[in-house]
Amino acid sequence: MxxxxxxxxxxxxxxxxxxxxxxxxxxxxxxxxxxxxxxxxxxxxxxxxxxxxxxxxxxxxxxxxxxxxxxxxxxxxxxxxxxxxxxxxxxxxxxxxxxxxxxxxxxxxxxxxxxxxxxxxxxxxxxxxxxxxxxxxxxxxxxxxxxxxxxxxxxxxxxxxxxxxxxxxxxLPEGPCYFPDDILTDVPERFIVAEIIREKIFRLTRDEVPYSVAVVVDSFKERENGVVAIAATINVERDSQKGIIIGKKGTMLKRIGSDARQEIEQLLDAKVFLELFVRVSTEWSENSRMLKEFGYE
Incomplete structure (x- = not known):
């Protein structure tokens, strides 16, 4: 046979x-x-x-x-x-x-x-x-x-x-195995982490805010105790959007961070310390330099 x-x-x-x-x-x-x-x-x-x-x-x-x-x-x-x-x-x-x-x-x-x-x-x-x-x-x-x-x-x-x-x-045609059979995607973990944070913003904030958000993971380090320390910046286009994402006394940012951290821990199968910052990057969605910097080339 x-x-x-x-x-x-x-x-x-x-x-x-x-x-x-x-x-x-x-x-x-x-x-x-x-x-x-x-x-x-x-x-x-x-x-x-x-x-x-x-x-x-x-x-x-x-x-x-x-x-x-x-x-x-x-x-x-x-x-x-x-x-x-x-x-x-x-x-x-x-x-x-x-x-x-x-x-x-x-x-x-x-x-x-x-x-x-x-x-x-x-x-x-x-x-x-x-x-x-x-x-x-x-x-x-x-x-x-x-x-x-x-x-x-x-x-x-x-x-x-x-x-x-x-x-x-x-x-499909006959062909080779393009990727190792133990991976699900070719994108790096940093990319998925940034996307998870952006998803929580999509789910938790008002309609106009998510479309003006770009998330950049600034650092991603595993500490000696096994905890993965991640720092990420949430870029928005206006001060009003920054206020919505931070929320009253920081409540919205804490909720975004908490929801994202739980899912990132499942992804990495490790404890995660997640630190989020919010920055106004005016009209970044029209700025070719910023688009490249944020991964939209």
């Missing part, structure tokens, strides 16, 4: 903001490596998640949501997403299952113009949609673009995710 070939490849997850791309990647990996929130545009960078199977390795690329970009930061985010459809082996195009296919069609055509890789349309959040409506929308999407498959899932509950992964695996 001949041995099955080892399959591997890169799989881009793209779509509008807030359709569940990061939730899907975390679900596939069985671990949280990408931050999530109910606000759009939470993800800013491309992040690779590595999923190993017997006989294969799949490298999933989570991307920022595709939207009409205004600021330099937003243009960077959209460029990150659009460039991810080039040179990959499979594209997962995520849509909110409740979205109107007719309204989604122009964006689908714009993003996928000239793409040669197989594209699977993934209809997410099916747990929120009556079955009859879902079937109607699936039928409508089949006339929008020559998708390889139209696949309904719920990233939140896991429904349909395992069969989706098997379908993607079957579309």
């Amino acid at each position: 001949s041995e099955q070939p080892f399959r591997s490849g890169f799989v881009s997850i793209i779509g509008r903001p807030n359709v569940g791309k990061s939730t899907l990647l975390n679900r596939i990996l069985g671990e949280k490596i990408v931050i999530t929130s109910d606000k759009p545009q939470t993800t800013r960078n491309r992040i690779q998640g590595i999923h190993n199977l017997p006989g294969g390795q799949m490298v999933f690329i989570d991307t920022p949501g595709i939207h009409r970009a205004k600021s330099r930061l937003n243009r960077f985010m959209v460029d990150e997403a659009l460039s991810s459809v080039q040179g990959v082996d499979v594209i997962l195009f995520l849509v909110d299952g409740a979205a109107d296919p007719e309204k989604e069609a122009p964006m689908i055509h714009e993003v996928l113009a000239g793409v040669e890789s197989p594209v699977i349309l993934v209809m997410n959040k099916i747990d929120l949609i009556p079955k009859g409506e879902l079937l109607e929308r699936m039928s409508a999407y089949s006339g929008v673009f020559p998708f390889r498959e139209i696949f309904p899932i719920s990233a939140a509950t896991g429904d349909g995710v395992e069969p989706l992964v098997r379908l993607v695996y079957d579309l």
